[in-house]
Amino acid sequence: MVGGNWKCNGTKESIETLCASLSTLELPSDANVEVMIAPSSLHATMTRSLLPEVYQIGVQNCWTGKGGAFTGESSAEMIKDLGIDWVIIGHSERRHLPILKESDETIAQKVAYALEKGLKVMPCIGELLEEREAGKTNEVNERQLKAIADAVTDWTNVVLAYEPVWAIGTGKVATPEQAQEVHAHLRAWISDNVSVEVAQSVRILYGGSVSPKNCEELSKQPDVDGFLVGGASLKPDFITVIKSYETSS
Ligand SMILES: O=C(CO)COP(=O)(O)O
Secondary structure, X not given: OEEEEOOOOOOHHXXXXXXXXXXXXXXXXXXXXXXEEEOOHHHHHHHHHHOOOOEEEEEOOOOOXXXXXXXXXXXXXXXXXXXXXXXEEOOHHHHHOOOOOOOHHHHHHHHXXXXXXXXXXXXXXXXXXXXXXXOOHHHHHHHHHHHHHHHOOOHHHEEEEEOOHHHOOOOOOOOHHHHHHHHHHHHHHHHHHOOHHHHHHOEEEEEOOOOOOOHHHHHOOOOOOOEEEOHHHHOOOHHHHHHOOOOOO
């Protein structure tokens, strides 16, 4: 699976232009890849109408529960009602931006509620540079993953994204070996703490400075089941990243 996270970017005009380019995507009938685009919530409906069905649409956040007097928020019910299938939850920018500071607990609440309302959920985890340098990569990712795993009863609609924070928007992509090492560790954790079946079936995407230049090597790693792409998903050659998974298993 390949996701494009447009973050807080886009105008009507830039989205029309980008969607026209993305609409040229042709995948073989046996293509083994799902594609999801997550524009801002404001642009989600417009993006849905501009892209062919091969693209699924997501948003980048949702509220922790039922809607109501929560100024500025969007509930899982609203997202579902608009025909949007996916929601990204717990992106590092929401975990770490000082005015947001979403906790593991908040993220777990969002995951549980969005799944209950029938959305497909892409929770994100990943360590900071200082955590990696302190040898805490596995500890941090396990903690974040545990909070999510405790909130999930059925993994069918969950795709996990591993996004090391030091690789996001920095151009410092994880090496294929670094990505593979963490993905394999996460899968082993899921096998030990959830089930062997879930570990085998759950897709774990890598995110952080993925581009048309580095996607090929990363896609060959056995435990890297796809990408969640930021900056490079705002450009027409995002299609190259999608196609790196066209025939990968
Ligand atoms: O945060 C990301 C996707 O969610 C990754 O962003 P970049 O691809 O711009 O590094």
